[in-house]
Amino acid sequence: VRWESIADGFMAANPLSALCGYERDVLPENLLADLAAVHPAARGTSDLAPFHLFSDSGDLVLEGEVDLFSAKALDRVFTLVDSVAAPRALDLGELDFIDHHGLYALARHTQRLASEGQCAVRNAPPIVDRLCDLLELKL
Amino acid sequence: LFYADADEFLAGTMPFVEEGIAAEDSILVALPKPTRKLLQGALGSEAEQVQFVAMEQLGRNPGRIISAWHDFLDASHRPETSVRGIGEPAWAGRSDEELDECGRHELLLNLAFDEGPAWPLMCPYDTSGLDDGVLSAAEHNHPVLSGKRSRSAPYADHPNPEALLAGSLTRRNSVLLELAFDKTKLSELRRLVSEHARLAGLGSQRTEDLVLVACEVATNSVRFGGGGGGDLHIWCGNGALICDVHDTGRINEPLVGRRRPAHDQVGGRGVWIAHQLCDLVQIRSDEDGTHVRLQMAID
Numbered sequence: 001v002r003w004e005s006i007a008d009g010f011m012a013a014n015p016l017s018a019l020c021g022y023e024r025d026v027l028p029e030n031l032l033a034d035l036a037a038v039h040p041a042a043r044g045t046s047d048l049a050p051f052h053l054f055s056d057s058g059d060l061v062l063e064g065e066v067d068l069f070s071a072k073a074l075d076r077v078f079t080l081v082d083s084v085a086a087p088r089a090l091d092l093g094e095l096d097f098i099d100h101h102g103l104y105a106l107a108r109h110t111q112r113l114a115s116e117g118q119c120a121v122r123n124a125p126p127i128v129d130r131l132c133d134l135l136e137l138k139l
Numbered sequence: 140l141f142y143a144d145a146d147e148f149l150a151g152t153m154p155f156v157e158e159g160i161a162a163e164d165s166i167l168v169a170l171p172k173p174t175r176k177l178l179q180g181a182l183g184s185e186a187e188q189v190q191f192v193a194m195e196q197l198g199r200n201p202g203r204i205i206s207a208w209h210d211f212l213d214a215s216h217r218p219e220t221s222v223r224g225i226g227e228p229a230w231a232g233r234s235d236e237e238l239d240e241c242g243r244h245e246l247l248l249n250l251a252f253d254e255g256p257a258w259p260l261m262c263p264y265d266t267s268g269l270d271d272g273v274l275s276a277a278e279h280n281h282p283v284l285s286g287k288r289s290r291s292a293p294y295a296d297h298p299n300p301e302a303l304l305a306g307s308l309t310r311r312n313s314v315l316l317e318l319a320f321d322k323t324k325l326s327e328l329r330r331l332v333s334e335h336a337r338l339a340g341l342g343s344q345r346t347e348d349l350v351l352v353a354c355e356v357a358t359n360s361v362r363f364g365g366g367g368g369g370d371l372h373i374w375c376g377n378g379a380l381i382c383d384v385h386d387t388g389r390i391n392e393p394l395v396g397r398r399r400p401a402h403d404q405v406g407g408r409g410v411w412i413a414h415q416l417c418d419l420v421q422i423r424s425d426e427d428g429t430h431v432r433l434q435m436a437i438d
Contacts, residue, residue, distance in 0.1 A: 050326060065329070068358050069322050097329055099354055100408050127347040134415055135400075135408070 001034045005055075005081045008038055012055040030073075037077045051095075053077050059122070060087040063094035066102030074102060078109045086118065093123030103131055103139075110139045140263045141274065141286030148174055148263060149181050151286055152225060155261050159223045160188050165215040168225045169194045169204070174263065178225075198228045201237065201244040202414040205251045205397040212258070223259045229277070231268025234377060236309065237419060238273050245280040246298050251394055303393035304424040308432055311383065312376040321368035322361045328371060329354050332382060335373050339380040340437050348416040349435050353382045355409035356431045360386035364429070379418065379434040390424040 004020065011018060022035055029048065036042040036049035040061070051064035051074060060081065066074050090110060098106065113119035121139045124132075132139060140151040156178070159166045168178065169192040179186045190211075198204050204226065215222045229241040245262065252258070264277045266288060278284060279292040315335055320328050332353045336346040353371070360369035364386025372383045396410025410431070413420050419434040 047323075065326055067325055067354060068362075069325070097350065097354070099351065099358065100412060101358075125347075126344060127351060130344075130348070130416075131351065131412070134412060136402070 001031070001038055001077070002080050002084060004035060005038045006084045008040070009055040009084065012057065033073055034077050034080070037073060038081060049073070053081050055087070056091070058087070059089045059091045060119075061091045061094060062106070063096075065097040066095075066106070067097070067099045068101040071099075071101040071105040075105045075108070078106075082109065082113060082119075087113075088118065089120045089122050091122045092125060092128060095125055095128070098128060098131075100131060100135060103128065103135070103137065107132075107137050107139050140261055141266050141277075141284065141288040142263055143265075143267045143287065145177055147286060148177060152178055152261065152263065153181055155223070155225070155259075156182065156189060157185070159221075160185055162221060164221045164223050165211070166190065166223055167192065167208075167211045169197055169207070170225065170227045170263070171195045171198075171230045174227060194227055194230075198226075198241075200414055200417055200419050201228050201240040202397060202420045204228055204244055205248060205394070206399050206411065206414070208248075208260070209251070209398050217258075218256060221258070223261075225261045225263065227263045229264060229269060229273055231265055236377070236421065238269075239306075240419065240421060242273070242276045242280065243303060245277065246295065246303055247394060247397060249280070249282075249295075250298065250300070250303070251397065300391075300393045301425075304390060304422060306423055308383075308421055308423055308430055309376075311372055311381075312374045314372050314374045316371070316373040318371045319368065320357055320360075320371060324368075325354060325357060325361070328357055332371075332373065336380060336435070339375055341380060341435055342438075345435055349380070349382065349433065352413045352416050352433055353384065355412055356382075356384045356433065359409050359431075360384055360388070360429075364388040375437070379436045382433045384431045384433070385428060387428045388424075389426065390422065390429050395422065396420075 022032060024032060033048040036045035037052055038054060040052055040054040042049060050070050051062060051066050053060060053062050110119060110121055142148040142151055156166060166189045168189050171194045175191055197207055212222060228244055229238055262281060264274055266274060275292055278290050279295050282294050284290055316331055318328060318331060329350050333346055333350045336349050361367060365388040369384055369386030374381055396414050400408045400411055413433060417433045418436045421432040423430045
């Protein structure tokens with residue numbers, strides 16, 4: 001997963017595309033979910049990875065849906081990805097849904113990155129701002 | 140405080156507020172617009188020493204009023220500063236469902252502030268505009284009565300917590316959607332709630348709010364509902380879009396979702412969020428299961 005994340009960052013910055021194959025029947029579901037999550041696009045994995053966290057022009061992009069049942073995966077994948085990507089910003093413009101469980105998982109990472117002097121949050125959907133206001137939570 | 144007109148309202152509320160101002164109490168007054176304007180006008184420049192809140196907004200869903208009182212108490216500097224409040228959640232023109240929730244709210248108030256230092260909270264009731272059933276319930280729910288009405292029912296000193304979540308809800312209208320869900324169907328549930336909210340004419344912000352809240356409540360059903368999921372029904376009625384989430388679990392805490400969750404608190408946020416964002420939330424729970432009914436007015 002770490003290698004895929006590094007490769008994703010490299011491809012985002014260079015004129016290179018790649019197709020990655022993973023055999024579903026032999027790999028553990030959690031691993032497949034994390035692998036799918038760090039790809040900007042993944043076929044046949046909507047049941048595994050409801051969100052994607054990938055690099056785009058030096059930013060991290062969180063796309064898709066995060067709820068209670070994917071918040072732990074987000075926590076795990078975010079830890080891996082930001083350790084290799086050192087993102088300048090987190091773009092939430094393609095985030096379709098996040099519940100309060102997901103928001104707390106996300107906030108733990110954005111607050112940590114902010115305390116290290118990096119990573120602004122961009123394009124947060126209005127519902128994310130409203131939920132942050134309600135819960136007095138800072139992303 | 141039972142009042143029939145502006146004079147009786149002011150005769151009851153003015154001494155209470157002026158006593159608080161003289162004692163330099165922290166004072167929060169949550170009233171619907173007509174009585175709020177009346178009291179502000181009567182207080183004149185003294186109104187600046189009182190925090191006024193629009194009850195038609197705060198109390199549109201009565202389920203969020205207790206949380207606001209907790210916020211007020213937490214922000215005050217008790218015991219150095221005393222506090223007092225006025226709250227009028229029931230007013231003429233509210234629907235029967237809303238007034239029923241107001242009655243439950245008033246009962247829960249006693250339970251919510253049973254522990255800790257006592258503080259005076261005056262609840263005005265308009266005897267010229269409210270039904271006798273609402274007024275009788277108010278007599279039953281309040282330890283001290285004032286105004287021109289005598290007690291006809293005994294004060295419910297310590298209401299049975301189970302009774303606070305008991306009772307039936309109105310029957311469903313023509314159901315637009317019925318969905319049995321478990322954790323694998325939450326994404327579909329969100330999509331369907333969004334579709335129906337848009338079709339019903341809710342704006343984008345309130346559609347997003349309803350999708351979030353329906354998912355939060357359905358997630359509780361998956362986690363605590365007894366069967367790993369539940370049933371969602373959606374229909375329109377009384378100018379609102381209604382989402383009813385049912386499961387076979389039972390809620391034993393009648394104050395669920397009525398206090399702002401602490402930052403380090405584990406759990407307890409889903410229903411609180413629902414109360415904050417919906418126009419009405421009704422919770423009924425007994426040995427047959429739990430209904431959490433969410434309403435969003437179609438403007």
